[in-house]
Amino acid sequence: MAKQLDYHTIREIFRRFQAAEPEPKGELEHVNAYTLLVAVALSAQATDAGVNKATRALFKVADTPEKMLALGEEGLTEHIKTIGLFRQKAKNVIRLSRILVEQYDGEVPSSRAALQALPGVGRKTANVVLNMWFEQPAQAVDTHIFRVGNRTGIAPGKDVAAVERAIEDHIPAEFQRHAHHWLILHGRYICTARKPRCGDCIIRDLCPYEEKTL
């Protein structure tokens, strides 16, 4: 866990991220709030690419909670068999869809409490939906952000909650909105878990991480 970087260094880092990618976007495919929620729930411990491959066909059949219930747990399971943890996820998505229909008129609720009360939806998933769909200043900390935050010192912390706080406390307000995707994309393509591509990193000179292989 690196030491917390100072304000000026962090500002410079995000200026570079912004210059390289002015409008960073997530890579999870979705067509509405419901499909975003489902896609994020399915993405736990799975790659976006793998989730997209399954949801491309799934969302043609079921892009609303009503249609998902019509498809049923068996049908849903067939669509997401290629995704890890598929049995639990299928069960959760069906139960969650039932709650949306029965309690929210088929809509996706916009409060963190309501989102997190849904089965299979924890703080991280709720934060992604709040940030991406409802445009609220919520910082979801996933495996990439946890790793990048700690390696670089942008947002170090011993657990997810500490990293989330560090992001809110140390990333300048002007960069908060897109910080989530900048950090994720950086973690996915450059600051990878096993063999980081420090040679291609645009913030290498500002990073304390020592394993500068390749």
Next chain:
DNA sequence: ATCCCGAGGG
């Protein structure tokens, strides 16, 4: 702390 759990990469 442990379980869930398939695909892809190295």
Next chain:
DNA sequence: CCCTCTGGAT
């Protein structure tokens, strides 16, 4: 082979 992937519930 082993590790990692936008975690959540128990």
